[in-house]
Amino acid sequence: MGKTLYQKVWDAHRVGTLSDGRTQLFIGTHLIHEVTSPQAFGMLRDLGVGVKYPARTFATIDHIVPTENQDQPADPLAAEMIDAIRKNCDDFGVTYFDLKSGKQGIVHIVGPEQGITQPGSTIACGDSHTATHGAFGAIAFGIGTTQVRDVLATQTMAMESLKVRKIEVNGKLRPGVYAKDVTLHIIRLLGAKGGIGYAYEYAGSTFDHFTMEERMTVCNMAIEGGARCGYVNPDQTTFDFLKGRPYAPTGEAWEAAVAEWKSFASDPDAVFDDVVTINAEDIQPSVTWGISPDHGITIGEDIPNPATTKDTEEKAVIEEALAYMKLPAGTPIKGIPIDVAFIGSCTNGRLSDFRETAKFLKGKKVASHVKAIAVPGSQITAIQCEKEGIDKIFEEAGFEWRAAGCSMCLAMNPDKLVGDQICASSSNRNFKGRQGSPIGRTVLMSPVMVAAAAVEGKIADARETFSETFQSVVA
Amino acid sequence: MAIEPITQVSGTAVPIPGADIDTDRIIPARFMKCVTFDGLGEYAFYDVRFDPVSGEKTQHPLNDENFKGASILVAGINFGCGSSREHAPQSLSKYGFTAIIAESFAEIFYGNSTTLGLPCVSSSQQNIDALKAACSADPSLQVKINLEDMTVTAGALSFSVEMPDSARHALLSGKYDPIKELMDNQDKIEATAASLSYVS
Ligand code: SF4
Numbered sequence: 106m107g108k109t110l111y112q113k114v115w116d117a118h119r120v121g122t123l124s125d126g127r128t129q130l131f132i133g134t135h136l137i138h139e140v141t142s143p144q145a146f147g148m149l150r151d152l153g154v155g156v157k158y159p160a161r162t163f164a165t166i167d168h169i170v171p172t173e174n175q176d177q178p179a180d181p182l183a184a185e186m187i188d189a190i191r192k193n194c195d196d197f198g199v200t201y202f203d204l205k206s207g208k209q210g211i212v213h214i215v216g217p218e219q220g221i222t223q224p225g226s227t228i229a230c231g232d233s234h235t236a237t238h239g240a241f242g243a244i245a246f247g248i249g250t251t252q253v254r255d256v257l258a259t260q261t262m263a264m265e266s267l268k269v270r271k272i273e274v275n276g277k278l279r280p281g282v283y284a285k286d287v288t289l290h291i292i293r294l295l296g297a298k299g300g301i302g303y304a305y306e307y308a309g310s311t312f313d314h315f316t317m318e319e320r321m322t323v324c325n326m327a328i329e330g331g332a333r334c335g336y337v338n339p340d341q342t343t344f345d346f347l348k349g350r351p352y353a354p355t356g357e358a359w360e361a362a363v364a365e366w367k368s369f370a371s372d373p374d375a376v377f378d379d380v381v382t383i384n385a386e387d388i389q390p391s392v393t394w395g396i397s398p399d400h401g402i403t404i405g406e407d408i409p410n411p412a413t414t415k416d417t418e419e420k421a422v423i424e425e426a427l428a429y430m431k432l433p434a435g436t437p438i439k440g441i442p443i444d445v446a447f448i449g450s451c452t453n454g455r456l457s458d459f460r461e462t463a464k465f466l467k468g469k470k471v472a473s474h475v476k477a478i479a480v481p482g483s484q485i486t487a488i489q490c491e492k493e494g495i496d497k498i499f500e501e502a503g504f505e506w507r508a509a510g511c512s513m514c515l516a517m518n519p520d521k522l523v524g525d526q527i528c529a530s531s532s533n534r535n536f537k538g539r540q541g542s543p544i545g546r547t548v549l550m551s552p553v554m555v556a557a558a559a560v561e562g563k564i565a566d567a568r569e570t571f572s573e574t575f576q577s578v579v580a
Numbered sequence: 581m582a583i584e585p586i587t588q589v590s591g592t593a594v595p596i597p598g599a600d601i602d603t604d605r606i607i608p609a610r611f612m613k614c615v616t617f618d619g620l621g622e623y624a625f626y627d628v629r630f631d632p633v634s635g636e637k638t639q640h641p642l643n644d645e646n647f648k649g650a651s652i653l654v655a656g657i658n659f660g661c662g663s664s665r666e667h668a669p670q671s672l673s674k675y676g677f678t679a680i681i682a683e684s685f686a687e688i689f690y691g692n693s694t695t696l697g698l699p700c701v702s703s704s705q706q707n708i709d710a711l712k713a714a715c716s717a718d719p720s721l722q723v724k725i726n727l728e729d730m731t732v733t734a735g736a737l738s739f740s741v742e743m744p745d746s747a748r749h750a751l752l753s754g755k756y757d758p759i760k761e762l763m764d765n766q767d768k769i770e771a772t773a774a775s776l777s778y779v780s
Binding site for chain 1 (some may be wrong): 598599600602604605608609610612613614615616617628632633657658661662663664665666667669670684686687688691692695696744745747748749752753755757758759761762763765768769772773775776777778779
């Protein structure tokens with residue numbers, strides 16, 4: 106009987122069974138950032154131990170870094186946290202991609218960019234979007250701070266094994282439909298809780314043809330579907346992406362690594378606990394209307410109406426969401442005015458996101474009432490965008506072009522919604538208060554759809570807003 | 581590292597309304613700017629305890645004098661979803677909660693809580709609703725969670741609850757913080773490291 110990638114990686118990293126029945130799992134790569142690590146280092150000092158394999162731990166700062174003036178946080182607490190991670194990395198001998206390194210950025214963008222994220226590895230990070238790294242055929246978990254301590258101290262953690270659900274998407278996406286729409290579609294289909302207890306294996310011809318960046322966008326939001334991790338089997342696309350990156354193997358070691366990486370892919374006769382099949386053509390540009398990532402609809406649909414559902418629980422959920430979102434039930438989502446447009450985050454803050462969006466944004470203007478910000482996910486992304494003149498296209502359209510960080514994805518730096526502002530956002534969470542104002546509202550969508558909303562000043566169908574460009578691209 | 585076994589938890593309970601309570605709601609991100617977890621307790625559920633506009637206390641059960649001192653939280657489905665921040669269970673624990681009873685829990689939250697010795701048990705919607713009603717009717721009602729026979733009793737009410745075996749054993753044996761056991765296996769850890777080409 107064949108094995109899945111998940112099982113193979115798990116078996117290769119199993120240290121033993123703990124007395125409570127859980128597996129002691131070796132974590133080959135540990136990524137840390139400023140928010141969830143200082144307490145863990147504190148615990149390490151209390152235990153009087155060091156970092157077990159400092160060479161396997163990599164740090165950067167992202168959550169609290171200001172995007173206007175990166176190295177001058179006005180907030181003393183933010184400055185304290187930056188000082189803490191510098192000192193901790195120094196004291197414990199951990200590699201740290203600081204602001205001045207030119208390599209700083211959102212931890213889930215930095216890992217792949219540096220070639221640290223590799224197939225067949227286990228990766229942990231004190232951040233729930235660690236699943237992103239699964240795009241490379243790694244098993245990557247978001248963990249809590251106490252587990253960060255465990256991994257620092259022992260390079261292992263206690264884990265329960267997961268079931269594996271294969272999500273197969275086949276066919277070609279329609280023009281204007283992006284990886285973000287694929288992930289929103291899956292979450293809508295299976296629910297925000299549908300993945301609890303599972304690892305998601307994303308497969309099928311759509312994924313085979315996806316770039317690494319597209320795969321990362323989908324894996325990134327596995328957690329929004331409740332799955333602890335998501336992955337794509339490694340293939341030539343994966344190897345081509347990694348080749349030549351700073352931490353990728355070189356020379357003979359490269360060939361050996363590729364051979365080994367291939368062996369981790371799920372066997373053709375692997376058995377899955379569940380299989381879901383999706384037709385790529387059924388996926389439309391999607392947006393969220395509520396306060397959970399599974400509150401998604403396609404751009405042509407109406408906002409749900411609690412009056413038309415008989416299920417009392419569903420009715421209550423819709424009512425609560427609409428009361429918070431202040432959206433009119435049963436009317437088209439298209440045309441709802443927005444206040445803020447945000448392109449960035451570990452979901453959609455990569456080079457390809459800015460390149461693709463720039464194609465459509467060129468020569469257009471952001472509506473006068475909209476505050477629009479574009480935030481590259483890493484310093485390397487920023488530099489490349491600037492080389493290609495992408496920053497200028499965004500700025501000429503009326504976007505603010507910022508420095509690398511998590512920015513408005515969450516509320517730990519100066520980029521925040523104010524009052525009940527409504528934001529078209531390329532990030533991953535639309536929870537109440539997520540973007541910094543306790544009554545702020547988030548509408549998730551792909552970066553191109555955010556650009557369309559910014560230009561029109563309201564939620565729009567990018568295929569209409571940018572119809573000329575779409576026609577020339579498709580032709 | 582002597583940790584006491586946790587076999588039962590009792591106290592008064594406070595019901596929290598709503599499903600899918602995410603960790604952003606439990607502890608808003610702006611309060612996570614800290615290098616230790618001390619002091620997080622006062623920010624638990626901050627944005628629902630205080631009106632975001634006026635800053636006034638809301639009608640939230642945690643502001644209700646009747647539930648003052650409650651140490652057990654009763655919640656709905658998928659409690660603790662969203663961000664993996666351990667700040668969420670830490671803030672609840674520092675606030676004074678010693679256990680959570682809900683319809684279901686998000687996985688990372690669940691694991692984080694167990695490691696802190698904060699038991700999370702689940703039961704059916706019907707049982708949870710009955711418990712919520714009983715606590716609302718009488719906030720001084722003593723609720724007891726017994727992890728040995730996996731029951732919750734509260735006055736006349738009694739029902740069985742669930743939790744994964746591994747977590748239950750860990751709590752009952754006082755091994756819910758696995759660090760000691762993890763550290764004991766140095767040889768095996770090193771052998772595994774040596775077998776992995778990208779590590780060694
Ligand atoms: S961009 Fe958002 S989701 Fe990603 S790591 Fe930063 S805060 Fe978390």
